[in-house]
Amino acid sequence: MVSESFGSSIERFLTSLRYDGPLPDGVEVLNPYANPEVGRVVREMAARYYSGSHPRIGMWGINPGRFGAGVTGLSFTDPWAVTNHLGITSSLVGRRELSAEFIAMVIDAYGGPSTFYHDVYMCALSPLGFIKNGVNINFYDDPALIRDIVPFVRTSLAAQHSAGLIADRCIVLGTGKLKAFTEREVRPGMGYRTIEYLEHPRFIMQYRRTQVQWYVEKYVDVLRRTVNPF
Numbered sequence: 051m052v053s054e055s056f057g058s059s060i061e062r063f064l065t066s067l068r069y070d071g072p073l074p075d076g077v078e079v080l081n082p083y084a085n086p087e088v089g090r091v092v093r094e095m096a097a098r099y100y101s102g103s104h105p106r107i108g109m110w111g112i113n114p115g116r117f118g119a120g121v122t123g124l125s126f127t128d129p130w131a132v133t134n135h136l137g138i139t140s141s142l143v144g145r146r147e148l149s150a151e152f153i154a155m156v157i158d159a160y161g162g163p164s165t166f167y168h169d170v171y172m173c174a175l176s177p178l179g180f181i182k183n184g185v186n187i188n189f190y191d192d193p194a195l196i197r198d199i200v201p202f203v204r205t206s207l208a209a210q211h212s213a214g215l216i217a218d219r220c221i222v223l224g225t226g227k228l229k230a231f232t233e234r235e236v237r238p239g240m241g242y243r244t245i246e247y248l249e250h251p252r253f254i255m256q257y258r259r260t261q262v263q264w265y266v267e268k269y270v271d272v273l274r275r276t277v278n279p280f
Contacts, residue, residue: 077181081179082120095124106168107277108215110220110222111223111250112228115147126223149252149255152252155262155266159269180192218243221246222248225248244276248268
């Protein structure tokens with residue numbers, strides 16, 4: 051079922067996010083949506099780019115990090131991109147982030163933010179992040195954390211799908227541990243028929259920098275095939 055407004059449903063989901071489940075010792079939740087300015091940015095993002103009721107493809111990352119979504123509330127989007135790429139005036143500050151740089155290139159190659167977000171919704175399998183000993187961590191690097199957050203991941207995905215995501219296919223940005231987690235813990239419950247796995251943007255920017263344009267084209271090709279598979 052597609053909601054009356056995809057954007058309003060997603061805004062409500064993100065700005066009301068809480069984690070009430072167990073956590074391993076020393077692990078804390080990183081919740082950017084507790085910041086009122088992030089809430090305002092999310093509202094403007096939803097109104098500007100997620101209007102309408104047509105279904106979109108879900109593109110899922112790991113969890114927010116301290117320099118991208120952990121600051122802005124928008125996956126693979128750092129403060130620079132909020133202002134300069136999305137055109138949303140913001141007081142959020144932070145350094146340029148490699149994954150955000152790559153995703154901005156993909157968005158431009160796809161046709162720009164309006165075209166991209168008309169077809170695609172980006173978030174993370176865990177839309178809240180995690181910090182251990184003062185450092186951002188990916189949930190799949192802590193076996194106890196993986197076990198604890200599976201119900202949160204599943205209920206979060208279900209809530210976002212109910213806003214109006216295409217049900218039978220998605221894209222996951224990770225080909226190693228995140229792929230293994232998705233196949234084991236996500237795919238059976240969500241009923242995805244097709245999952246496209248792409249190399250993570252940070253991996254590309256750190257270890258395949260000379261091939262960035264090739265990866266941008268690969269992303270765009272996979273996006274177009276997933277949005278319009280027939």
